[in-house]
Amino acid sequence: xxxxxxxxxxxxxxxxxxxxxxxxxxxxxxxxxxxxxxxxxxxxxxxxxxxxxxxxxxxxxxxxxxxxxxxxxxxxxxxxxxxxxxxxxxxxxxxxxxxxxxxxxxxxxxxxxxxxxxxxxxxxxxxxxxxxxxxxxxxxxxxxxxxxxxxxxxxxxxxxxxxxxxxxxxxxxxxxxxxxxxxxxxxxxxxxxxxxxxxxxxxxxxxxxxxxxxxxxxxxxxxxxxxxxxxxxxxxxxxxxxxxxxxxxxxxxxxxxxxxxxxxxxxxxxxxxxxxxxxxxxxxxxxxxxxxxxxxxxxxxxxxxxxxxxxxxxxxxxxxxxxxxxxxxxxxxxxx
Amino acid sequence: xxxxxxxxxxxxxxxxxxxxxxxxxxxxxxxxxxxxxxxxxxxxxxxxxxxxxxxxxxxxxxxxxxxxxxxxxxxxxxxxxxxxxxxxxxxxxxxxxxxxxxxxxxxxxxxxxxxxxxxxxxxxxxxxxxxxxxxxxxxxxxxxxxxxxxxxxxxxxxxxxxxxxxxxxxxxxxxxxxxxxxxxxxxxxxxxxxxxxxxxxxxxxxxxxxxxxxxxxxxxxxxxxxxxxxxxxxxxxxxxxxxxxxxxxxxxxxxxxxxxxxxxxxxxxxxxxxxxxxxxxxxxxxxxxxxxxxxxxxxxxxxxxxxxxxxxxxxxxxxxxxxxxxxxxxxxxxxxxxxxxxxxxxxxxxxxxxxxxxxxxxxxxxxxxxxxxxxxxxxxxxxxxxxxxxxxxxxxxxxxxxxxxxxxxxxxxxxxxxxxxxxxxxxxxxxxxxxxxxxxxxxxxxxxxxxxxxxxxxxxxxxxxxxxxxxxxxxxxxxxxxxxxxxxxxxxxxxxxxxxx
Numbered sequence: 158x159x160x161x162x163x164x165x166x167x168x169x170x171x172x173x174x175x176x177x178x179x180x181x182x183x184x185x186x187x188x189x190x191x192x193x194x195x196x197x198x199x200x201x202x203x204x205x206x207x208x209x210x211x212x213x214x215x216x217x218x219x220x221x222x223x224x225x226x227x228x229x230x231x232x233x234x235x236x237x238x239x240x241x242x243x244x245x246x247x248x249x250x251x252x253x254x255x256x257x258x259x260x261x262x263x264x265x266x267x268x269x270x271x272x273x274x275x276x277x278x279x280x281x282x283x284x285x286x287x288x289x290x291x292x293x294x295x296x297x298x299x300x301x302x303x304x305x306x307x308x309x310x311x312x313x314x315x316x317x318x319x320x321x322x323x324x325x326x327x328x329x330x331x332x333x334x335x336x337x338x339x340x341x342x343x344x345x346x347x348x349x350x351x352x353x354x355x356x357x358x359x360x361x362x363x364x365x366x367x368x369x370x371x372x373x374x375x376x377x378x379x380x381x382x383x384x385x386x387x388x389x390x391x392x393x394x395x396x397x398x399x400x401x402x403x404x405x406x407x408x409x410x411x412x413x414x415x416x417x418x419x420x421x422x423x424x425x426x427x428x429x430x431x432x433x434x435x436x437x438x439x440x441x442x443x444x445x446x447x448x449x450x451x452x453x454x455x456x457x458x459x460x461x462x463x464x465x466x467x468x469x470x471x472x473x474x475x476x477x478x479x480x481x482x483x484x485x486x487x488x489x490x491x492x493x
Numbered sequence: 494x495x496x497x498x499x500x501x502x503x504x505x506x507x508x509x510x511x512x513x514x515x516x517x518x519x520x521x522x523x524x525x526x527x528x529x530x531x532x533x534x535x536x537x538x539x540x541x542x543x544x545x546x547x548x549x550x551x552x553x554x555x556x557x558x559x560x561x562x563x564x565x566x567x568x569x570x571x572x573x574x575x576x577x578x579x580x581x582x583x584x585x586x587x588x589x590x591x592x593x594x595x596x597x598x599x600x601x602x603x604x605x606x607x608x609x610x611x612x613x614x615x616x617x618x619x620x621x622x623x624x625x626x627x628x629x630x631x632x633x634x635x636x637x638x639x640x641x642x643x644x645x646x647x648x649x650x651x652x653x654x655x656x657x658x659x660x661x662x663x664x665x666x667x668x669x670x671x672x673x674x675x676x677x678x679x680x681x682x683x684x685x686x687x688x689x690x691x692x693x694x695x696x697x698x699x700x701x702x703x704x705x706x707x708x709x710x711x712x713x714x715x716x717x718x719x720x721x722x723x724x725x726x727x728x729x730x731x732x733x734x735x736x737x738x739x740x741x742x743x744x745x746x747x748x749x750x751x752x753x754x755x756x757x758x759x760x761x762x763x764x765x766x767x768x769x770x771x772x773x774x775x776x777x778x779x780x781x782x783x784x785x786x787x788x789x790x791x792x793x794x795x796x797x798x799x800x801x802x803x804x805x806x807x808x809x810x811x812x813x814x815x816x817x818x819x820x821x822x823x824x825x826x827x828x829x830x831x832x833x834x835x836x837x838x839x840x841x842x843x844x845x846x847x848x849x850x851x852x853x854x855x856x857x858x859x860x861x862x863x864x865x866x867x868x869x870x871x872x873x874x875x876x877x878x879x880x881x882x883x884x885x886x887x888x889x890x891x892x893x894x895x896x897x898x899x900x901x902x903x904x905x906x907x908x909x910x911x912x913x914x915x916x917x918x919x920x921x922x923x924x925x926x927x928x929x930x931x932x933x934x935x936x937x938x939x940x941x942x943x944x945x946x947x948x949x950x951x952x953x954x955x956x957x958x959x960x961x962x963x964x965x966x967x968x969x970x971x972x973x974x975x976x977x978x979x980x981x982x983x984x985x986x987x988x989x990x991x992x993x994x
Binding site: 203228229233235343346350354359378458 | 543546632635637682689815817832838840902942952
């Protein structure tokens with residue numbers, strides 16, 4: 158059972174290595190001497206919460222840190238509560254914040270109590286993928302047919318996603334720009350709710366992460382059309398109707414000129430912490446992502462391996478921020 | 494395999510010594526965290542979560558769900574004894590439970606609540622057993638218009654509640670709605686009513702408001718009345734508990750009606766909080782002595798408790814089948830599921846057959862264990878009320894404020910609880926009802942989201958609330974309930990006119 162997954166993972170990680178992986182030297186001059194708090198930028202149960210709690214359980218099991226770790230959820234204000242808390246803990250190396258790309262995107266679209274620079278990037282540990290899904294009763298079999306149908310409906314096609322101005326809506330806006338088609342975006346509290354709305358055929362599509370929709374896919378309620386990635390997913394084990402994640406075409410293959418859209422799983426420290434402290438946590442995270450438990454979780458949730466830290470991570474943030482700033486300015490979302 | 498055979502296999506799993514021990518331990522821990530306001534079930538379950546990483550998934554879910562059942566019962570205890578609801582869904586229990594306890598009958602109040610809750614929970618489990626395989630399908634038919642219709646029904650069945658002035662009720666309702674709006678808005682992605690003040694970004698936490706409004710507010714009133722709360726002298730023993738239980742069949746109508754409301758609200762994902770409020774409202778509306786509600790009427794305890802627990806129990810499976818948690822506690826449990834290597838969703842029932850039926854079987858046992866344990870603790874908890882106020886008062890304040898702090902480890906929440914304490918006191922003094930404010934805080938935000946999502950879906954047409962059979966029936970029912978006083982007068986007037994003819 159394990160070996161094909163592991164093989165697929167190896168392929169995936171080789172691919173991700175090219176993206177800009179820098180190894181961290183495990184020169185741990187500094188070590189925490191007090192209990193460490195993992196601050197989660199989401200409520201209990203969400204993807205970010207699982208991410209932080211999994212890292213906690215791996216650290217505990219493999220004894221990667223000498224001090225106990227506690228996890229606390231600060232998911233208020235779309236996760237901004239955690240980042241504001243991180244800002245307040247200026248210089249405290251025992252507060253580690255777990256989030257996504259929302260750390261640098263939220264302050265662009267909403268007046269927030271923190272700036273992206275109030276936190277120091279430690280590592281980006283994996284990326285979650287986005288897939289265009291439709292109800293399995295819907296007539297369109299391919300992404301091209303779906304876009305054509307949406308073009309005819311002229312804005313009537315309803316796409317569900319999480320909260321407004323968050324990752325899902327940003328993606329739908331890009332999809333609109335890439336294809337010149339209008340959609341009606343319906344915001345719900347979470348990807349889980351968007352999955353149920355699509356399975357019940359109350360909306361025509363959603364852009365959920367693989368793991369948010371996989372249950373409904375297996376139950377035959379929804380159908381994947383294309384994945385927003387430059388290459389197909391690596392997982393080749395059949396999931397539903399004899400198809401595997403790797404059988405889903407990329408959106409470029411399917412005729413939508415939208416190359417890559419992914420959500421990184423990120424780790425942060427408060428501003429004012431030292432380079433050694435950042436390096437310590439980067440080294441711990443590097444060990445975490447090499448454990449079988451971590452690889453198992455990625456495979457189970459169909460996320461892709463992509464460990465980035467140090468200057469490469471900082472550059473990636475800057476690039477992504479610039480790109481989104483331009484899009485937000487065009488849409489009139491930009492506030493900062 | 495038929496469902497019955499599956500259930501028997503499930504019992505085999507659940508009845509091992511290890512699992513029964515986990516159930517008893519989980520229920521006891523649950524009662525403990527439920528009794529301490531603020532600590533609550535979600536925090537308790539997250540504290541236990543790391544312990545379960547090394548367990549078998551069935552054992553882990555049995556431990557966590559047992560703790561959840563225990564916490565639900567524990568939450569009712571503080572509602573009744575101190576007017577401090579431990580969970581949003583036990584707010585409605587305070588309306589009659591606390592007056593009854595204060596009138597010197599805490600044992601009766603607690604025993605009534607627990608018996609009704611136990612009855613509701615067991616009916617809920619039976620229903621879950623019968624519907625296990627089709628349960629996800631029912632919830633899939635629910636979209637925003639249906640949700641809005643459910644919340645509207647909850648609001649409407651509650652309108653005219655309490656003897657307060659209609660304008661005062663409206664004012665309380667609107668304050669509640671404004672409080673629910675604070676923080677990040679889902680539909681627009683904007684911050685609302687935060688005034689650029691960071692701690693408000695996460696919104697006003699319901700539990701903090703309730704701790705202040707009910708707990709601290711009550712203390713302030715008692716202090717003003719010259720510390721006359723000097724404990725009660727009623728006889729407290731297990732015999733009273735049994736006598737109360739023996740008297741329960743008298744209220745069979747309220748029990749059955751509330752349980753039906755609860756089960757229905759649990760399976761269609763309306764949730765236990767809406768269920769308990771709705772059930773209380775309906776009970777008062779159709780009672781032959783509505784004027785006694787609010788002053789210790791047993792039906793006022795039975796109705797919210799039976800509905801709350803039957804909804805809580807029957808909501809767990811749809812949640813697992815849909816992958817959408819209905820409460821903070823369920824969200825933690827669902828996160829646990831993923832860490833144990835299970836995928837919540839429609840396939841859980843076929844892929845993890847033994848897990849699901851083990852859980853269902855454990856729900857029977859854990860709820861029986863929970864009822865027996867809480868009923869046994871009734872004399873102990875009732876005895877707390879014998880302690881003079883000069884001792885128990887400060888303790889309640891300490892428990893309230895620690896509770897407010899632990900909700901999200903924030904000092905700001907403690908200040909907020911104190912402010913709400915003053916608000917609760919002023920409300921009482923000026924005879925403003927607190928219940929509509931609380932109801933609006935719990936359901937206002939959800940109702941608003943559902944309404945705006947419906948408007949996006951329908952392109953602004955109100956017709957969407959009658960576009961499906963479910964939504965149409967619920968919306969019409971809601972309006973009928975809201976206009977019931979008018980309607981009944983009209984019917985009375987018509988029949989009165991017909992008599993001479």
